[in-house]
Amino acid sequence: MLSPRSEEREKVERDARQRKMTVMEIVETEKDYVNDLETLVRMSNEIQQKKLLPPEIMAQVFSNVVVLQGVNANITAQISTEMTKVEALPNGKEENIDKLPIGKIFVGLVPFFKMYLVYCDNHDNALIVLAKQKKKNKQLENYINQQAETPQCKGLYLKDYLIKPIQRLCKYPLLFQNLLKLTPTSHDDYESLKTCVDKINDIVRDINQIRDKNVNFLSLFQIEERLVDYDNTLLAVQRKFIREGNFLIAEDKSSKVPNIKKSDAQERVILLFNDRIMICKKVHSLTSKTNNIKFVSEIETTVARVTDTFKTYPDYDVSFMLESHSDAGKVKMIFAESSKEKNNWFKLIQDTVNAAKSEKYKNNATTEDMVVSLEDVTDLQTFGEKEIRSLVPKLLSPGGIEIKKRKHKNKIYKNAFTGKELIDWLLSKGAKKELAPLMAQKFLELGYAKNAADGEDKQIKEEGIYQFDAISMDQSSEERKRTASGVSIMKSPSIKNTEKKSTSFGKAFSSSKKPQNTEKKFLSQQRKDPKSQTEGTEDNQDDIRSAENSHSHPNLRDSRGLRDSQSSQGMNIVDSTQTSCGLLSDNEEKESASIPTATPQTEPTQAAPSEKTNPTND
Known part of the structure; x- marks a missing residue:
């Protein structure tokens, strides 16, 4: 020593x-x-x-x-x-x-x-x-x-x-x-x-x-x-690259999981951005090594829907479904190499989609300023749908009403508020005492809010439990009338009378121009089973409430991810600066991933964009 x-x-x-x-x-x-x-x-x-x-x-x-x-x-x-x-x-x-x-x-x-x-x-x-x-x-x-x-x-x-x-x-x-x-x-x-x-x-x-x-x-x-073979450009100030991964993807026109086989899947590359999900395939060269990829198709995140197939089909534990709200789009079954990889990507895409939809709603809602002061409202003729649409983002902002779990008759309702809170908020903004309850009533009548316990009850009560309706706030009342062709969405049974999984709810959780037959199919599916949703599994309710929350409540969920936890406009799923050029390989583990998104420079349209596809995608 x-x-x-x-x-x-x-x-x-x-x-x-x-x-x-x-x-x-x-x-x-x-x-x-x-x-x-x-x-x-x-x-x-x-x-x-x-x-x-x-x-x-x-x-x-x-x-x-x-x-x-x-x-x-x-x-x-x-x-x-x-x-x-x-x-x-x-x-x-x-x-x-x-x-x-x-x-x-x-x-x-x-x-x-x-x-x-x-x-x-x-x-x-x-x-x-x-x-x-x-x-x-x-x-x-x-x-x-x-x-x-x-x-x-x-x-x-x-x-x-x-x-x-x-x-x-x-x-x-x-x-x-x-x-x-x-x-x-x-x-x-x-x-x-x-x-x-x-x-x-x-x-x-x-x-x-x-x-x-x-x-x-x-x-x-x-x-x-x-x-x-990509005709557009990716270079946009508001666009953020999140992650790239290799998968086997099978496409089918129906969303019936058993019909989609892994043996029919092809090797594909997924490029996830804050505003789009791009599907590509590798370009193979006999003469040189290349990492080029060929564009196949893309789905905008504001109209995308991602579904975990494992909940309904346990055999599909390494796959999830990706589809667009557009009927022209095909269902894509994405097969990962492991359940861990599948869960990471599923959460990553789901969070990105939810943030994009929240951002879209926020942009649409905040473009309309309050067109009339509540102090100036002397009758309900000057308080219509335009005024209500402009009030919704203010209600959901930090200075609005408190959205949280509410207990009513031994049942729990998430993301809810009371009738008294809505009336008191209107009064605090200058509404006249005799008009405030009638103004709150308008939120229910026009479909911007609903009775959490009974969706068909259109009377505002101070002790009642209410929720903002995700579907209704994404459409005007006239659009909803045209969409349902006479069948009112708000007259469908409430959530407590539905025993469908969150995937069924997602089909109704669409953009503003949902085809007529799909809405009727959704309503008919609900009416087939009168059992109480609240008596079902807690997971089902959580999925449905979560879908509502992410789409309709920008103050409850950061609309742009967790990039800046001090702001309601920042969410960061992946820090792209962790690598030399910002690209993340699939081998890097991103357990606690969230999303980067950015405010689009142009306001998205209400109509669901069709899925863009390269005709030479084979």
């Missing part, structure tokens, strides 16, 4: 050896990096000389790379000068490399590293501009391909060299922190290294903030580069 003094001496010797290796690593990698910059500048000059790009595009692609090359060339020149002095010492470079004043060399030039901020801020745009120019400029594409085949480029393309400055700058903190840790405080270069580490960390921190803003846009761009 070594004595404490021997152990300390051994540690000093070990650190000294590692310090020499770290100094050599900085010197050698800096030299390689400057060579890469010189190659990048050479290609820039040749492209300019050959007039392959106009001057304004040259500036967008290459930014200030010439300035960066000058800064780092100065560093290598100083390293070379100091290295000559080291080599002149007894025993040469091998023995005295640790005396090279790396800290003093870099600390004088680190302030110039701020030029990297300009380059990094422009980098993502540079890649996009370059890709677009390559597509329409065959000469440029040929030049880039020819350069990649030269011994100097070693198979690297222009885009690979454009990322080199960012990679190098992000590596500096690791190299210098390690060198500082191995440097004794008595070393002549210690204080310079310490200052150098602090300054580099500050610059890299600023660059990371720039990268965080651009990483999602770059992710969309990289996916679009892989995407074949």
